[in-house]
Amino acid sequence: MSALLEVDSISVSxxxxxxxxxxxxxxxxxxxxxxxxxNGAGKTTFMDIVTGKTRPDAGDVKWxxxxxxxxxxxxxxxxxxxxxxxFQRPTxxxxxxxxxxxxxxxxxxxxxxxxxxxxxxxxxxxxVADLASEVGLAQQVGRKAGELSHGQKQWLEIGMLxxxxxxxxxxxxxxxxxxxAEREQTTALLVRLAQTRAVxxxxxxxxxxxxLNCKVTVLHQGSVLAEGSLDHVTxxxxxxxxxxxx
Amino acid sequence: MTEKLTRQPFILRNPQVLVVLAVxxxxxxxxxxxxxxxxxxxxxxxxxxxxxxxxxxxxxxVAMDLVWGYLxxxxxxxxxxxxxxxxxxxxxxxxxxxxxxxxxxxxQNPIPPTPAELQEGVANQIxxxxxxxxxPLVWSFAHSLPIQLLLVLAVPGLLALVxxxxxxxxxxxxxxxxxxxxxxxxxxxxxxxxxxxxxRGNNGLSGLQNIPGLDGxxxxxxxxxxxxxxxxxxxxxxxxxxxxxSGKFGSVVRAIRDDETRVRFLGYPVEGFKxxxxxxxxxITAVAGALYYPQAGIINPAELMPIASIYLAVWVAIGGxxxxxxxxxxxxxxxLLSSWFTxxxxxxxxLPGYVVNWVDWWQVALGLSFxxxxxxxxxxxxxxxxxxxxxxxxxxxxxxxxxxQGALQEQEAKA
Numbered sequence: 001m002s003a004l005l006e007v008d009s010i011s012v013s014x015x016x017x018x019x020x021x022x023x024x025x026x027x028x029x030x031x032x033x034x035x036x037x038x039n040g041a042g043k044t045t046f047m048d049i050v051t052g053k054t055r056p057d058a059g060d061v062k063w064x065x066x067x068x069x070x071x072x073x074x075x076x077x078x079x080x081x082x083x084x085x086x087f088q089r090p091t092x093x094x095x096x097x098x099x100x101x102x103x104x105x106x107x108x109x110x111x112x113x114x115x116x117x118x119x120x121x122x123x124x125x126x127x128v129a130d131l132a133s134e135v136g137l138a139q140q141v142g143r144k145a146g147e148l149s150h151g152q153k154q155w156l157e158i159g160m161l162x163x164x165x166x167x168x169x170x171x172x173x174x175x176x177x178x179x180x181a182e183r184e185q186t187t188a189l190l191v192r193l194a195q196t197r198a199v200x201x202x203x204x205x206x207x208x209x210x211x212l213n214c215k216v217t218v219l220h221q222g223s224v225l226a227e228g229s230l231d232h233v234t235x236x237x238x239x240x241x242x243x244x245x246x
Numbered sequence: 247m248t249e250k251l252t253r254q255p256f257i258l259r260n261p262q263v264l265v266v267l268a269v270x271x272x273x274x275x276x277x278x279x280x281x282x283x284x285x286x287x288x289x290x291x292x293x294x295x296x297x298x299x300x301x302x303x304x305x306x307x308v309a310m311d312l313v314w315g316y317l318x319x320x321x322x323x324x325x326x327x328x329x330x331x332x333x334x335x336x337x338x339x340x341x342x343x344x345x346x347x348x349x350x351x352x353x354q355n356p357i358p359p360t361p362a363e364l365q366e367g368v369a370n371q372i373x374x375x376x377x378x379x380x381x382p383l384v385w386s387f388a389h390s391l392p393i394q395l396l397l398v399l400a401v402p403g404l405l406a407l408v409x410x411x412x413x414x415x416x417x418x419x420x421x422x423x424x425x426x427x428x429x430x431x432x433x434x435x436x437x438x439x440x441x442x443x444x445x446r447g448n449n450g451l452s453g454l455q456n457i458p459g460l461d462g463x464x465x466x467x468x469x470x471x472x473x474x475x476x477x478x479x480x481x482x483x484x485x486x487x488x489x490x491x492s493g494k495f496g497s498v499v500r501a502i503r504d505d506e507t508r509v510r511f512l513g514y515p516v517e518g519f520k521x522x523x524x525x526x527x528x529x530i531t532a533v534a535g536a537l538y539y540p541q542a543g544i545i546n547p548a549e550l551m552p553i554a555s556i557y558l559a560v561w562v563a564i565g566g567x568x569x570x571x572x573x574x575x576x577x578x579x580x581x582l583l584s585s586w587f588t589x590x591x592x593x594x595x596x597l598p599g600y601v602v603n604w605v606d607w608w609q610v611a612l613g614l615s616f617x618x619x620x621x622x623x624x625x626x627x628x629x630x631x632x633x634x635x636x637x638x639x640x641x642x643x644x645x646x647x648x649x650x651q652g653a654l655q656e657q658e659a660k661a
Binding site: 051053074075076077079080084085087091093094095096100103104105110111112113115116118119120160164 | 490493494495497498500501504505507508510511512513514515516518519521522
């Protein structure tokens with residue numbers, strides 16, 4: 001299995017606190033992976049490093065084949081390489097319609113002058129309509145995103161990620177604030193997406209992770225504590241100690 | 247069933263463009279027909295000049311709205327570009343006119359003057375006031391109108407590009423960026439105040455109302471011509487700005503205003519977009535300045551002081567940020583009211599024991615209305631039009647009905 005993303009012994013500290021400590025992590029071209037860990041384990045920092053928001057003090061992040069380093073790129077360049085990120089809190093552009101939000105995310109040139117010359121076409125309209133119905137917002141395309149409910153905003157953000165057509169999807173707590181029905185939909189979608197691309201899900205909720213039915217990486221104090229199936233890691237005494245305390 | 251995405255021509259999607267153009271056309275024709283040069287003469291030439299200058303200020307306000315209302319950068323240095331435009335066109339106006347005067351006086355000599363003597367005479371005339379007789383390097387192209395016109399666009403554009411590149415690249419945002427823009431215009435003003443800056447220090451450039459080569463045409467006619475030019479520039483810039491903010495580009499620009507980080511994660515080079523808008527706005531502002539100062543007749547470094555740019559921000563805020571026509575309304579209404587109240591013609595209010603003299607109290611009233619607008623009507627005057635046009639923010643009262651009920655909140659669900 002060739003690795004799409006290879007995180008090679010990275011470390012980062014904030015004011016002396018080691019948020020990430022010699023962390024290594026690989027993910028393949030089409031793989032679903034759950035990353036779990038207690039608060040402060042470094043899950044969000046890990047995503048910040050991969051997406052270019054935070055620079056590690058040591059180590060390297062390699063991407064694709066032939067591997068190139070993501071560390072020399074800024075957030076926008078990494079996003080254009082095909083790394084999509086879903087934030088914990090839904091961040092959509094509330095003052096713009098669902099259609100505008102999706103159109104902005106559609107895979108196309110990001111250069112200011114190409115954007116200036118960009119015109120909607122029948123194909124782009126269809127794509128927006130398809131994406132909207134895929135995330136259950138077909139009735140809402142003309143509404144402002146700010147009017148949507150919390151769950152709908154989460155879905156819109158997922159729709160925007162899909163529009164970007166990323167090769168690697170980083171999803172931060174997708175189930176937060178969702179109802180049971182919405183969670184089931186989300187699980188199904190993530191599993192389906194992972195058939196054609198790499199998906200990394202950061203999650204607290206063990207039930208949700210169990211439903212994903214995939215390889216699990218447990219982070220603790222900025223490094224990998226255990227890796228394997230959920231049953232495998234939950235039997236690990238270290239994991240039990242970290243999660244349940246003594 | 248998917249809602250059909252509506253796609254209409256630009257004008258139909260932006261009916262306000264037609265309205266603005268129509269109002270501008272009617273205004274220009276009306277002023278022309280009432281002017282001394284082309285009509286009944288009801289409007290004196292000085293008023294025609296005030297109206298023409300007001301159109302230039304409105305043009306600067308449209309550019310400010312692009313930068314502040316759409317891109318979200320509260321630039322407090324826009325008038326630096328405005329004044330630069332004025333200085334650059336002023337160089338040609340002053341040089342060419344002085345040259346013709348000097349040539350006329352030297353023509354009485356028995357031997358015709360050489361070009362070097364002519365230039366020396368011009369330099370003496372222009373720079374004698376700051377104790378210099380040499381033509382500074384920055385006046386190298388002052389003899390050529392096409393080059394100076396090009397510089398009107400190029401110099402402010404380049405300044406905005408370099409300043410913006412440095413500031414945006416280091417991700418300076420919010421109030422820090424505002425302070426930086428203010429520092430830029432202040433530094434430029436202080437430099438221009440020096441006698442050896444090459445721009446005649448605090449004397450500035452004067453006599454700009456006399457257009458070289460148009461000696462036979464009186465100010466009454468010229469004032470109407472400049473009004474036409476200003477109206478045309480405003481119309482073109484308005485269409486350009488409306489087009490810019492209407493499509494996907496506008497969508498991205500507004501997204502940068504609302505959540506810059508998120509736009510980065512969508513893969514857009516945020517700095518590039520900021521640079522395009524900031525530079526374009528600087529160039530529009532410079533054109534406004536280049537049209538303003540020939541009508542004003544004089545320019546000096548005081549025009550670049552930060553207060554001028556702050557006024558511009560106040561006009562846009564009162565008119566309505568994020569609405570291009572709001573910027574025009576704000577600039578026209580507030581600047582005309584300002585000149586009326588500070589012109590000494592506004593009747594004082596006689597209170598028992600105190601006389602409210604508007605020359606003194608107008609600043610206070612303006613400041614107070616700025617605070618009130620910011621607090622109670624953040625959309626400014628344009629908010630009234632939004633309300634008339636039925637563009638209302640959703641009424642979001644009551645508790646959330648829960649995720650399964652969609653976006654409706656209690657109050658909406660009842661209605």
